[in-house]
Amino acid sequence: MKNYSDIIQNSVLxxxxxxxxxxxxxxxxxxxxxxxxxxxxxxxxxxxISSVGMVxxxxxxxxxxxxxxxxxxxxxxxxxxxxxxxxxxxxxxPMGVSVIASKKSQVMFINISKIMNICSSACQFHTNLxxxxxxxxxxxNLTLTKKIEHITKRTTREKLLSYLSEQSIKNESSxxxxxxxxxxxxxxxxxxxxxxxxxxxxxxxxxxxxxxxxNFFLKRN
Amino acid sequence: MKNYSDIIQNSVLxxxxxxxxxxxxxxxxxxxxxxxxxxxxxxxxxxxISSVGMVxxxxxxxxxxxxxxxxxxxxxxxxxxxxxxxxxxxxxxPMGVSVIASKKSQVMFINISKIMNICSSACQFHTNLxxxxxxxxxxxNLTLTKKIEHITKRTTREKLLSYLSEQSIKNESSxxxxxxxxxxxxxxxxxxxxxxxxxxxxxxxxxxxxxxxxNFFLKRN
DNA sequence: AAAATGCTGTTGTTTTTACAACGTAAAGGA
DNA sequence: TCCTTTACGTTGTAAAAACAACAGCATTTT
Numbered sequence: 001m002k003n004y005s006d007i008i009q010n011s012v013l014x015x016x017x018x019x020x021x022x023x024x025x026x027x028x029x030x031x032x033x034x035x036x037x038x039x040x041x042x043x044x045x046x047x048x049i050s051s052v053g054m055v056x057x058x059x060x061x062x063x064x065x066x067x068x069x070x071x072x073x074x075x076x077x078x079x080x081x082x083x084x085x086x087x088x089x090x091x092x093x094p095m096g097v098s099v100i101a102s103k104k105s106q107v108m109f110i111n112i113s114k115i116m117n118i119c120s121s122a123c124q125f126h127t128n129l130x131x132x133x134x135x136x137x138x139x140x141n142l143t144l145t146k147k148i149e150h151i152t153k154r155t156t157r158e159k160l161l162s163y164l165s166e167q168s169i170k171n172e173s174s175x176x177x178x179x180x181x182x183x184x185x186x187x188x189x190x191x192x193x194x195x196x197x198x199x200x201x202x203x204x205x206x207x208x209x210x211x212x213x214x215n216f217f218l219k220r221n
Numbered sequence: 222m223k224n225y226s227d228i229i230q231n232s233v234l235x236x237x238x239x240x241x242x243x244x245x246x247x248x249x250x251x252x253x254x255x256x257x258x259x260x261x262x263x264x265x266x267x268x269x270i271s272s273v274g275m276v277x278x279x280x281x282x283x284x285x286x287x288x289x290x291x292x293x294x295x296x297x298x299x300x301x302x303x304x305x306x307x308x309x310x311x312x313x314x315p316m317g318v319s320v321i322a323s324k325k326s327q328v329m330f331i332n333i334s335k336i337m338n339i340c341s342s343a344c345q346f347h348t349n350l351x352x353x354x355x356x357x358x359x360x361x362n363l364t365l366t367k368k369i370e371h372i373t374k375r376t377t378r379e380k381l382l383s384y385l386s387e388q389s390i391k392n393e394s395s396x397x398x399x400x401x402x403x404x405x406x407x408x409x410x411x412x413x414x415x416x417x418x419x420x421x422x423x424x425x426x427x428x429x430x431x432x433x434x435x436n437f438f439l440k441r442n
Numbered sequence: 443a444a445a446a447t448g449c450t451g452t453t454g455t456t457t458t459t460a461c462a463a464c465g466t467a468a469a470g471g472a
Numbered sequence: 473t474c475c476t477t478t479a480c481g482t483t484g485t486a487a488a489a490a491c492a493a494c495a496g497c498a499t500t501t502t
Contacts, residue, residue: 089356116351134310137310142308144366149293151411165289168288182480194483198482198483416490422452444502463483466481
């Protein structure tokens with residue numbers, strides 16, 4: 001096994017595992033490493049999978065082909081991050097997406113049942129591993145839920161206010177800085193950038209918000 | 222403890238647990254039951270929680286108040302279903318939503334750490350419990366992801382086609398029945414019903430789809 | 443059977459959004 | 473310094489969506 005211990009050690013899945021234990025755990029978990037060439041399928045839509053993948057090197061794309069063959073890239077997975085955990089957890093759910101190496105990549109697979117069923121040795125770290133997996137899923141869940149809350153709003157204005165309100169509450173202040181530039185924010189809210197900029201200006205004119213660059217201020221009237 | 226064993230036994234969280242074991246497990250998990258009167262807060266936004274709630278009787282609403290005080294009901298939780306698992310799994314994440322009993326309700330709480338840390342007795346069922354929790358979260362994840370895929374599309378037409386394509390692939394057939402009526406579908410895709418109906422008619426005129434009531438047929442041209 | 447209700451499609455109008463194009467200012471590199 | 477690139481706001485136009493209102497049909501209730 002090549003030396004990807006840094007990647008593994010720093011991954012969220014193996015957080016709080018000591019370096020000495022990691023190697024033993026990987027053995028116990030029966031982790032397998034596979035190399036994929038550019039454009040090679042790692043998982044294909046329709047497949048039933050039982051393993052979680054962790055990118056060790058390269059980059060992996062999650063994508064979806066629709067009924068008419070149109071392909072959409074849903075996300076990119078970088079070293080240390082995992083993929084497939086949702087489908088691996090659902091034994092009867094065929095993959096709704098495909099996973100492809102976008103360049104030559106090294107991927108480590110761990111069977112979900114090996115994660116779930118506690119082994120005899122290093123049990124404490126095993127519990128930790130399960131907890132990390134749960135945290136990863138909870139975090140993803142939260143991210144998705146928040147996005148849905150904003151996007152389900154009908155107008156650009158409402159989407160903006162929903163997002164800004166969340167940021168304000170999160171920062172516990174009516175003034176705060178957002179982590180997106182305009183284009184990124186527009187993509188996140190899935191609206192047109194210029195239309196969004198326009199709407200931001202209107203909100204400013206109507207004295208509902210103030211902003212300069214990425215600093216926003218919400219007003220109560 | 223009143224007799225809610227049927228509810229618990231039939232819940233997803235306790236699936237595959239034998240009736241004899243459930244009682245012992247609840248003891249081991251230090252499950253607590255609390256009664257809430259109508260409109261009473263169960264969790265409040267901003268709070269840090271460490272317990273998962275299971276509704277045993279009544280109904281519970283997940284809701285959100287924005288910066289300006291506008292309240293939105295996000296979802297309803299019925300007997301046997303759990304809530305708070307996302308925030309309970311994330312030790313540092315303050316609740317972004319509030320949970321309120323919409324009528325007089327009985328709620329059972331289980332501390333997430335009791336679920337995560339394997340006890341000495343009935344270990345097999347404990348593993349099962351963790352697995353069920355993971356399944357619940359994976360399922361929710363999948364549901365959210367699919368919805369986002371559709372909603373992020375810009376036009377009503379694209380949203381419709383994205384949804385219909387998914388249904389088609391799921392049913393492994395170009396003809397299938399959808400589980401929503403028009404209003405429900407419009408709500409799900411967060412578009413206007415009449416505009417959606419209109420778009421459906423156009424798609425039919427353009428010979429891209431056929432439909433009658435809830436039966437759809439997709440065409441490749 | 444009659445009445446009421448719910449679901450769906452249709453249409454016209456108004457509002458909102460997307461799109462394209464452009465000007466300006468700031469940032470970064472040669 | 474000059475040039476290039478990037479980010480952001482602005483505007484006009486065309487397209488799309490929301491909205492409101494209604495008609496036809498089916499289902500349910502009385």
